[in-house]
Amino acid sequence: MMEDSKKHYVDNTSQSSSAGLTIRQKEPKNLEAPFDWIDSYLTPTELFYIRSHFPTPTLEGASYQLRVDGAVRHPFTLSYDELRSMPSETRVATLECAGNSRVFLVPQVQGAQWELGAVSNAEWTGVPLRTLLERAGMEEDVCEILLEAADRGTPKEEPVPPDPICYAWSLPRAKAIQQEVLIAYQMNGRDLPRDHGYPVRAIVPGHYGMASVKWLTRIQAVREPFHxxxxxxxxxxxxxxxGNPVRRSLGEMQLKSEIARPRVYETLAPNRIYTISGAAWAGETDVAEIAVSTDGGRTWTEAEFVDPVRRHAWRRWKLDWLTPNEPGQYTLLARAKDVSGVLQPNEHDRHYGVYVINHPLPIEVFIGDSGRQ
Amino acid sequence: MMEDSKKHYVDNTSQSSSAGLTIRQKEPKNLEAPFDWIDSYLTPTELFYIRSHFPTPTLEGASYQLRVDGAVRHPFTLSYDELRSMPSETRVATLECAGNSRVFLVPQVQGAQWELGAVSNAEWTGVPLRTLLERAGMEEDVCEILLEAADRGTPKEEPVPPDPICYAWSLPRAKAIQQEVLIAYQMNGRDLPRDHGYPVRAIVPGHYGMASVKWLTRIQAVREPFHxxxxxxxxxxxxxxxGNPVRRSLGEMQLKSEIARPRVYETLAPNRIYTISGAAWAGETDVAEIAVSTDGGRTWTEAEFVDPVRRHAWRRWKLDWLTPNEPGQYTLLARAKDVSGVLQPNEHDRHYGVYVINHPLPIEVFIGDSGRQ
Incomplete structure (x- = not known):
């Protein structure tokens, strides 16, 4: 802690109630959460980032049907009401888009130019996927569970199939049968909004957001990997x-920490205590430590956690910083360590292409001239 | 047969000895065979099409080593002389590039604009891959055999790995252990030329050419599919x-017939017997019948075969055609049927993208004005 009780404290915790989202793509809807708004452990639903691949489908609860079939002994179909009447669980899970922080890559790469806010944390209510699979009676040789959705269109990355497709994603069997994977119908205690998958979506805690399929209509057990x-x-x-590169699907979220305050290019007063804050998360491990640098990585100071460890959910953290007297530009970095002692990587791994941008992201800030304060 | 003994026969069998290749790409070398030159069942080595992905590597027999390893009990390495001294087999196999005939696709697609000649037929001598795998002692759970090559570079189709790669291709275990798959060092009775893989290449009869890895340096048994x-x-x-598109590797060659004579846009004399000729091939089946149309597909006549059935090798065929009196443009087509009664498809299947162009290819010819003969 760099706290110094003699210094003036700047109150940087009060929030405007009028926070909004940042448009990264108008249609399909890709909207970024205000990451500086992390006073609340749970991201309010209206501030949760939105990542869609195709136009939002207009499903109705009354006519909704969820099919569970494939390599199972007892395929079945559930209505919206039938699903909701089943024993349900409520869990907190952080979702992060695999392309979050892409705008930090230089030179610029293709794709939505997400900054810090393609990550949010919410409480989800639904039926464990495991319960549905047990009811269906999976065959022994099932290797994956395929989640098929109602949103449909023509995607953009090459190679592209010749006809429009639905969004679909498969989970390895070993993950699909974990108790935390939910077939969810509520978010933060209310029915899912349309942009977040109404009426029903998957929530796959610990995996990048692409696995948490929205507008889910079919759960299919398959015997071959789904490519x-x-x-x-x-x-x-x-x-x-x-030594040969091989193409693999993304899956587990990688360890990452982001600075929420100060904001990018914010100007701070010199010689004051400023509370740097942020959040950190991981996939199937826990965040154990956060180090912060205010000099571009030369020296590091340990931050303190605001939240306890909860697997699959982010931990907010903070650090009081005595801002320098010297006006100028300063580079802030935050770096997480997990319980195994593994640190975030120093650089983006190019093998991940336009995804998994989990190196410490440089946040440039300015210390103003005290004479102008 | 449309033969008519009263007509004059045009001698269209004499060949110029100065046939050459057509450049489709200068570097890496992509050169097309003269498909009209099929008087010889075996394509002369100097007229065999060349398909390379990267610049030709300069391996030497004296220092060459072939490594056989991976999930095997007894990994080993062979020199060029050691390989050549093993019991060998000689087999005829037709190789076709999966992109052969791409120039017939409208609208034009990406890739080398192969016409008819990215296919050739040769006699190959080498050691069955099966023999090497038996010597190495494959583990039970091996699912593929990975063939790794010495040619190296940065490929072009997205998505592209971040660093240069070597050419590599895997065979399903079931195919790799077939007696016909050779680790070859000779072509048409002579050592492989450099552009055809000197000193050693794979020959995978029945599969598109990409499986017959040139400049082979390592054979690796793997337990997971190689993506x-x-x-x-x-x-x-x-x-x-x-209903969901899934990405699969190409493999087996698909049934196809091509017209060698007349040539594209050739002008023929009216009211003469012209011998239409060509060749047909298939992957793991045999060509049983060829039908030829000289009116764009309205009517079909059965052609006769020049060669007997030999699995994995082409069969040449011919048909005598009494050319029409009427001058003008005529569309010739040839369509093969396999032993199961399956015909070539009527159209290119768009799911194959820029590959597997095996519908009957329209060959436009002109019948000249008899007054000008």
Whole structure:
């Protein structure tokens, strides 16, 4: 802690109630959350980022049907009411778009230019996918669970299939049967808004957002890995097999920390205590430590956590910084460590292409001239 | 047969000895065979089409080593002489580039604009891959055999890995253990020329040419499917899994027939017997019948075969045509049927993208004015 009780404290915790979203793409809707708005552990539903691949479909609860079939002994179909009447669970999960922070990549790459806010944290209510799979009676040789959605269109990344497709994503069997994976119908205690998947969506805690399929209409157990468009052309990366690059689907979220305050290019008063704050999250591990640098990475100071450890949810953190006397530009960085001692990488790994931007992101701020304060 | 003994026969069998290749890409070398030159069942080595992905590597027999390893009990390395001293087989196999006939696609698509000649037929000598795998002792759970090559570079189709790669292709285990798959060092009775893979290449009869890896340096048994660049970004197509497009590697050659004579836009004399000729081939089946149309597909006549059935090799065919009296443009088509009764498709299947162009290709010819003969 760099706290110094003799300094003046700047009150930077009061929030405007009129926060909004940032448009990254108008249609389909891709809207970024105001990441500086993290006073609340749960992101208010109206400030939760929106990532859509195709125009929002207009499903109705009254006519909604969810089909559970494929390599199962007892395929079945559920109405919206039937799903809601099943034993449900409520869980907190952070969703992050795999392309979050893409705007920090230099030179610029293709895709929505997300800054810090393609990540949000909410409470989700639904039926564990596991319950549905148990009822259906999966065959032994099922390797993946395919989640199919109602949104449809022609995607953009090459190679592109010749006809319009629906959004679809498959989960490895081992993940699909974990208790935390929900077939959700509520978000923060209310029915899902249309842009967040009404009436029903998947929530796959610990995986990048593309796995949490919105407007879910079919759950299919499959015996072969599903190499669909999203998992090959788009949300995929180059892993290595004996020195040869091989194409794999993205999955687990990678350890990451972001600075929420100060904001990018914010000007701060010199020689004051400023509370730097942010949040950190990981996939199937827990965030254990946050280090913050205010000098571009030369020196690091440990921050303190605001939230306890909760698997699959972010932990907010803060650090009081005595701002320098010297006016000028300063580069702030935050770097998380997980419980195994693994740190965020120093640089973006190019094998991830336009995804998994989880190196410490430089936040440039200015210290003003004290004479002008 | 449309033969008519009263007509004059045009001698269209004599060949110029100065046939050459057509450049489709200068570097890497992509050169098309003269498909009208099919008097010889075996394509002369110097007229065999050349398809390379990267600049030709300069390997030497004296220092060459072939590594056989991966999920095997007894990995080993062979020198060029050691490989050549093993019991070898000689087999005829037709190789066709999966993009052959691409120039017939309208609108034009990306890639080398192959016409009819990215297909050739040769006799190959080498050691069955099966023999090498038996010596190495494959583990039970091996699912593919990965063939790795010495040619290296940065490929072009998106998505592209961030660093240069070597050419590599995997075969399903079931195909790799077939006796016909050769690790070859000779072509038409002579050592492989450099552009055809000297010192050693794979020959995978029945599969498109991309599987017959040139400049082979390593054979690796792998336990997981290999989703390398060539098998995902490039030589892949959109199959279907329950209505969802899924990306699959190309493999088996599809049934196809091509007309060699007359040539595209050739002008023929009216009211003469002209011998239409060509060749047909298939992957893991045999060509049983050829029908030829000289009126754009309205009527069809059965052609006769020049060659017997030999699995994995082309069969040449011919048909004597009494050319019409009426001057003008005529569209010739040839359509093969396999032993199961399956015909070539009427149209290119768009799910194959820029590959598998195996519909009957229209060859436009002109009948001249008899007054000008």
């Amino acid at each position: 669909g468009y999203w998992q090959t052309s788009d949300y995929a990366y180059w892993a290595s097999m004996e | 390398g660049y060539w098998q995902t970004s490039d030589y892949a197509y959109w199959a279907s899994m329950e």
